[in-house]
Amino acid sequence: MFDDALISAARVSKAWPFQEAMKLVKRYPDGKTASDGTPAPVLFETGYGPSGLPHIGTFQEVLRTTLVRRAYEIVSGGAPTRLVAFSDDMDGLRKVPDNVPNKAMMQANLGKPLSRIPDPFAAGFESFAHHNNAMLRDFLDRYGFDYEFVAASDRYNAGAFDHALARVLEKYDAIMDIMLPTLRAERQQTYSPVLPISEKTGVVLQVPVEVVDAAQGIVRFQDTSVPGGETVEQCVFGGKAKLQWKVDWAMRWYALGVDYEMCGKDLTDSVTQSGRIVRALGGRMPETMIYELFLDENGEKISKSRGNGLTIEEWLTYGSEDSLGLFLYREPKSAKNLHAGIIPRSVDEYWQFRAKIPEQPLEQQLGNPAWHLLRANGYTGGDGDSLPVTYGLLLNLVGVLGAQATRDQVWSYLGNYIQDADPANYPDLDALVDRALAYNRDFVAPTLHKRVPRANEAAALKALDALLAASAEDTPAEDLQTAIYEIGKREEFGFESLRDWFKALYETLLGSSQGPRMGSFIALYGVKNTRGLIAEALETAA
Numbered sequence: 398m399f400d401d402a403l404i405s406a407a408r409v410s411k412a413w414p415f416q417e418a419m420k421l422v423k424r425y426p427d428g429k430t431a432s433d434g435t436p437a438p439v440l441f442e443t444g445y446g447p448s449g450l451p452h453i454g455t456f457q458e459v460l461r462t463t464l465v466r467r468a469y470e471i472v473s474g475g476a477p478t479r480l481v482a483f484s485d486d487m488d489g490l491r492k493v494p495d496n497v498p499n500k501a502m503m504q505a506n507l508g509k510p511l512s513r514i515p516d517p518f519a520a521g522f523e524s525f526a527h528h529n530n531a532m533l534r535d536f537l538d539r540y541g542f543d544y545e546f547v548a549a550s551d552r553y554n555a556g557a558f559d560h561a562l563a564r565v566l567e568k569y570d571a572i573m574d575i576m577l578p579t580l581r582a583e584r585q586q587t588y589s590p591v592l593p594i595s596e597k598t599g600v601v602l603q604v605p606v607e608v609v610d611a612a613q614g615i616v617r618f619q620d621t622s623v624p625g626g627e628t629v630e631q632c633v634f635g636g637k638a639k640l641q642w643k644v645d646w647a648m649r650w651y652a653l654g655v656d657y658e659m660c661g662k663d664l665t666d667s668v669t670q671s672g673r674i675v676r677a678l679g680g681r682m683p684e685t686m687i688y689e690l691f692l693d694e695n696g697e698k699i700s701k702s703r704g705n706g707l708t709i710e711e712w713l714t715y716g717s718e719d720s721l722g723l724f725l726y727r728e729p730k731s732a733k734n735l736h737a738g739i740i741p742r743s744v745d746e747y748w749q750f751r752a753k754i755p756e757q758p759l760e761q762q763l764g765n766p767a768w769h770l771l772r773a774n775g776y777t778g779g780d781g782d783s784l785p786v787t788y789g790l791l792l793n794l795v796g797v798l799g800a801q802a803t804r805d806q807v808w809s810y811l812g813n814y815i816q817d818a819d820p821a822n823y824p825d826l827d828a829l830v831d832r833a834l835a836y837n838r839d840f841v842a843p844t845l846h847k848r849v850p851r852a853n854e855a856a857a858l859k860a861l862d863a864l865l866a867a868s869a870e871d872t873p874a875e876d877l878q879t880a881i882y883e884i885g886k887r888e889e890f891g892f893e894s895l896r897d898w899f900k901a902l903y904e905t906l907l908g909s910s911q912g913p914r915m916g917s918f919i920a921l922y923g924v925k926n927t928r929g930l931i932a933e934a935l936e937t938a939a
Contacts, residue, residue, distance in 0.1 A: 398475035402759065407471045410763040413729060414468035420684040421469050421657060428476050429656070438477035441466050442655045442683070443544075444646075447486045447511055447529035449494060451536040453691075453709040453735070454661070457725045459542055461688070462659060463773050464726065469657075480544045482537060483649065486512040486526035487549040487639040489592075489601030497525075508600035508622070510639070512550035526550065540718065541774035549645075552652075554636035559614065561652035562633055564678050565590060565644060566611035571677045572644060575670060590644040591616060594637055596629075598622040601639060647671040651680035659686040688729040694736035707735050715836040716740035716788075717828065719770060723747040726766040737840055744788040744829065752783035784826050785815040786921065790913045791833040792841060794921055797907060797930070800842035804830055813870070814921040845908035847934065854901040855938045857890040862931045865924050872924065878916025905934045 407415050408422070421439055431437040443458045445451070459482065466478050487510045493503040499517040503525075506514040511526035522528040526548070534546055552558045565572065572590045580588055589606040593616060600622040609615040614634040620627045631637060640648055646667065649655065660668060665687055672682040691699045712721050720743040724733070750767035762768050771779050794810055795802050807830050812818040820827035850858055864880050884890070885898030892898045903912035906927075912918070919927045 399471050403471060404474055406759050406763055407468065410760065412468075412764045412769070414464040414769055415472060415763065417465040417657075417684070417686055418469035418472045422472055424656065424684060425476075428473065436477060438479045439469060439473075439656045440654055441478060441480045442649075442653070442658045443480070443482050444658070444660075445482060445484050445533055446488065447484050447526045447533065448488065448490065449496075450529060451533050451709075453707065453712065453721075455533070455536065456540070456709050456721070457688075458659060459537060459544070460540075460722060460725055460773065461686075461729060462657070463542060464769050465657065465659075465686075467769070467772055480542075481547050481653065481655075482533065482542075482544045484526070484530050484533065484546070484548045485645070486510070486530060487553055487601075487636075490514055490525075508598075510550065510594065510599075510601060512548070513599060543774065547653075549639070550636070553639060556635050558648065558652055559634040561648045561678070562591075562638070562640075563611055563614055564651070565640065565648055566608050566614065566616070566633075568677050569608050569611070572674055575673045575677065576641075576643065579666070579670060588641075589618075590641050591633055592639050592641060593618055593620075593629075593631055593633060594639070595620050595622045596631065596637070597627075643667050643670045644674055647674035647678065647680075650675045650683055651678045654680075655683045657684045659688060661690050662687055663690060686729070689732040691735040692732050694734055694738060696734065699735060707737060711737070712740065715832050715839075716744050717747070717825075717832070719747045719751075719767075720744040722770045722773070723750070723766050726770060737836075740836070741788050741792060748782075748784050748787070751779065752781060754780040756781075782825075784829070785823065786811065786826060787913070788829055788833065790917055790921060791829060792837060793907055793909075793913045793918055795833045795837040796841050796845055796909065797922060800838050802834060802837070804834065807834070810921055810923065813923050814874075814917075841909075847906070847908040847937075848904050849937045850901065850905045850934050852938075853891045854905060855935055857884055857887075857892070857898065857901070858905070858931050858935060860884050860887070860890075862928055862935075865919070865928050865931075868924050870924050872920070874914070874916040874920035876916070877919050878914055881915050906930045 408419065425439065429437045429439050441462050443462050445455060462480065466480055470476065470478055489508045490503070490506060490511055493500050493507070497503060497517045499519070502515060503517055512524045514525040516522040516525055516528045518528055520528055522531060530546070530548055537544055569590065576588065576590065577585050587603055587605060589604065591606050592601050592603060593606065594601055597620065602618065602620065602622060604618050604621055607617040609617050609630060614632045615630060616633055617628065617630045620629045639645065650671070668685055668687065675682050693699055709721070715737060720740060723746060724739065724743050747767060750765050751771070754762055754765055754768055757765060768780070791807070795807060798806055808818060808820060861881065861884055864884065868877070882895060885892055885895045890898070899915065900910065902915055903909050
């Protein structure tokens with residue numbers, strides 16, 4: 398499946414997906430095997446809490462895990478793998494989400510498992526969790542992820558976790574020894590690894606539990622959800638209980654045989670405690686990677702409740718899925734600012750990486766983010782592809798055309814710059830045209846302000862206008878760029894550097910402090926039209 402040169406290069410690559418994958422090679426030097434000695438797939442897992450809808454954090458975790466999965470398939474020479482997307486839908490509902498209807502119904506069901514609360518959207522689903530689980534599967538399917546969906550409720554209710562639950566009860570004291578020192582004194586009084594579900598009220602109970610018969614799953618506890626409380630002996634098998642979060646995570650690793658799972662920095666302590674618990678159960682902790690969290694444009698932690706982040710829908714309104722993939726690929730162990738302002742650069746850098754692949758030696762290809770992203774969800778080619786126009790240049794064009802610019806207008810100008818300028822011939826560029834129009838409307842147009850040229854700048858603009866007056870409409874962008882450079886170098890205009898000259902062009906003609914290669918912009922916008930911009934600027938200086 399993979400040639401020896403690729404496998405050898407991948408095993409020593411410094412690209413983080415390969416470095417993560419090598420942890421699994423060390424875990425299984427001879428490959429993972431089942432109890433009968435036959436090859437077994439290495440199991441990757443991602444977790445999802447269905448109290449809310451899928452979001453950019455869901456996407457990042459599944460994408461990054463998929464990148465490691467594909468990398469492992471290479472470094473292992475084609476070993477089998479599985480990816481499980483696990484929904485923790487047995488959690489009790491702690492508060493009513495802000496973004497759901499029928500809040501009174503939800504309030505009446507507080508404390509019950511998410512999978513046993515009616516669907517507030519009345520969309521025909523069995524429960525609130527089933528609705529959100531369906532949204533998760535639709536979300537993952539939309540982006541072509543290869544995964545198996547597993548719901549906690551299905552496993553608990555069908556008894557598939559009963560053996561692991563019995564093991565938790567057998568190791569109850571050892572688990573308490575691990576967990577109690579990590580809790581506040583008040584919490585220690587009510588903590589139990591096992592959360593029984595009241596047979597009378599359906600509420601997930603946070604109460605101390607006494608193990609009566611571990612093998613049979615019998616526990617004794619006080620049902621505090623009924624008036625006055627009631628001492629109950631109850632079997633926890635078959636969906637009549639769930640486990641506390643850290644214990645549940647460890648039990649899942651134990652029961653499913655998870656080999657790799659990553660998580661955010663906020664779960665660092667959970668990884669430590671769950672790792673100790675899975676070892677107490679007699680299992681093996683998976684290989685893990687802890688990634689940093691996103692920050693907003695002010696450097697503050699992103700919070701769904703505060704709404705200071707950027708949703709995946711918002712990103713894809715203004716940028717491509719590939720550009721989001723590049724943002725998520727880079728430096729996962731470093732905190733990154735997530736806001737709309739980073740999208741244009743991410744779009745252009747993705748295409749720069751993609752265009753470079755064929756000219757790079759193999760070792761550099763394996764460190765190229767676009768190489769990994771193209772192979773994440775089924776490789777269909779694309780190495781070396783490029784766009785005839787950068788997203789940044791598109792934004793400058795749309796900015797000049799104004800907030801009311803249309804797709805047809807943009808394509809009419811693209812005809813000045815590229816051959817056969819038909820959307821059907823350039824589907825990736827056409828998709829970016831729509832996104833550039835949206836980005837300009839929402840972020841660029843409200844901020845554009847053309848300033849009046851200074852005396853020396855006006856003189857240089859007159860020289861540029863004279864140059865353009867003698868230029869044909871089809872003058873190559875490079876020739877225009879060279880001529881603009883020469884004007885900026887002329888001593889009589891008094892620019893301290895070429896940077897000052899180009900900044901003057903951006904601020905007086907485009908209304909922005911930065912912009913594209915002006916030769917490319919003029920070739921795209923048109924020589925005649927650019928002379929019109931210069932005339933408007935000179936008129937303000939008169």
